[in-house]
Amino acid sequence: MGQAARQVAAGDPLEATWRRIEAARLRTLGWLATMQAPGAPRGVMRISDHHDATRWPGMLLPGSYNGVMALDLLGGLDDYTAADRAALVAWFERARLPDGRFRIAGMTDDAVFKKPDLAETWRYIDFHVSNYTLGAIEALDPDRKPVLAFAEPWLDTRELGHWLSLRDLRDPWQEGNNIVNLGSFWLLMARHGDAAVQARVATALEQLFAWHDRLQEPSTGFWGVGQLSDPTRLLHAFAGSMHNFHLWYETGRPLPFQDKAVDYCLSLPPAIDSACIDVDAVDVLVHGHALLGDRRDAIARWCLTLLEALLAFQNADGGFADVREGVRRQDGWVRGYEEPQGLSNSFATWFRWIAIAMIADLLWPGRRNWRFRRMVGIGYRRQPAR
Numbered sequence: 001m002g003q004a005a006r007q008v009a010a011g012d013p014l015e016a017t018w019r020r021i022e023a024a025r026l027r028t029l030g031w032l033a034t035m036q037a038p039g040a041p042r043g044v045m046r047i048s049d050h051h052d053a054t055r056w057p058g059m060l061l062p063g064s065y066n067g068v069m070a071l072d073l074l075g076g077l078d079d080y081t082a083a084d085r086a087a088l089v090a091w092f093e094r095a096r097l098p099d100g101r102f103r104i105a106g107m108t109d110d111a112v113f114k115k116p117d118l119a120e121t122w123r124y125i126d127f128h129v130s131n132y133t134l135g136a137i138e139a140l141d142p143d144r145k146p147v148l149a150f151a152e153p154w155l156d157t158r159e160l161g162h163w164l165s166l167r168d169l170r171d172p173w174q175e176g177n178n179i180v181n182l183g184s185f186w187l188l189m190a191r192h193g194d195a196a197v198q199a200r201v202a203t204a205l206e207q208l209f210a211w212h213d214r215l216q217e218p219s220t221g222f223w224g225v226g227q228l229s230d231p232t233r234l235l236h237a238f239a240g241s242m243h244n245f246h247l248w249y250e251t252g253r254p255l256p257f258q259d260k261a262v263d264y265c266l267s268l269p270p271a272i273d274s275a276c277i278d279v280d281a282v283d284v285l286v287h288g289h290a291l292l293g294d295r296r297d298a299i300a301r302w303c304l305t306l307l308e309a310l311l312a313f314q315n316a317d318g319g320f321a322d323v324r325e326g327v328r329r330q331d332g333w334v335r336g337y338e339e340p341q342g343l344s345n346s347f348a349t350w351f352r353w354i355a356i357a358m359i360a361d362l363l364w365p366g367r368r369n370w371r372f373r374r375m376v377g378i379g380y381r382r383q384p385a386r
Helices: 015-034 057-074 082-093 118-140 149-155 157-165 172-192 195-215 231-251 258-267 275-291 296-313 346-363
Strands: 327-329 338-340
Touching (some): 015 346, 118 172, 149 172, 149 195, 157 195, 172 195, 231 275, 275 296, 275 346
Antiparallel strands (some): 327 338
């Protein structure tokens, strides 16, 4: 393909691909508009056409935080007035518990599961929902200081050490979410806090990085038990570890064995898998392209091939599905809301646009102002020097 990442000029053979991206972006913005919940503030969205908001009002929260972050990424918040933004932030805040956690209404103890320990289950769900909701609020009001009292206990070195000792690396995908979410809350504390808060966060992060250093597998760059003997476990180790990588990117620390993680992702077929796996691979490769000095052409070729597949995967209504077959549930809500896979939904639409936008910004740097998240977690991108 020649130069791996470049500004595409008029008449370039890839210009048609860029036009397809723009057309797909406009179709998605149109689909997101159809998800608007009647009678609610602008930007409150159903998660899909299947979603009956009168029966499942709690699902408006993930429908909206996914949808708002997709809008922000695609430039769809540009015409939101200050009043629109304030009303939507106030609506999100209705889902906030006093200590700062956000929770989906309607979830109950007997209907959730991530771990046998109920407290661990709720911690996972609350951390995940809070990360995404805070990301949406930040997109609407970047200077708003969040309430993060719930994350303060882990700034204590003994509490953090105990919590880390209980992380189960037989399930590194789940634990990667736990760790990056906690780290994201600390980084927000440091951003909005005084020198004392920043010092406590720095100490906690050093402890967290040291834990990772002891347990990282040098031949893959990932964390996870059994990854060297089982392809599925290796895939899950990759999917969990790429979340943790964001903590290195955001703090400017060199990521050990990053080249091995890139090698693994280049070994994957550049074809549709799931919304999560596809964006995870792109995230590793795009950050590797920016931070490492080799294999840039190979990364660009792999990403271009996946880009073509992603554009072809868009549904006729303008949204994106996760996968084509099966049943989709809200993460952790095992006896709650569900819908058929294959439908356009705001979760998959946002995830797939993160992958498309990262690839587009790699191949056509600066051509569009893609608004990636500042807050670490899915949708975050360390901004490269232009």
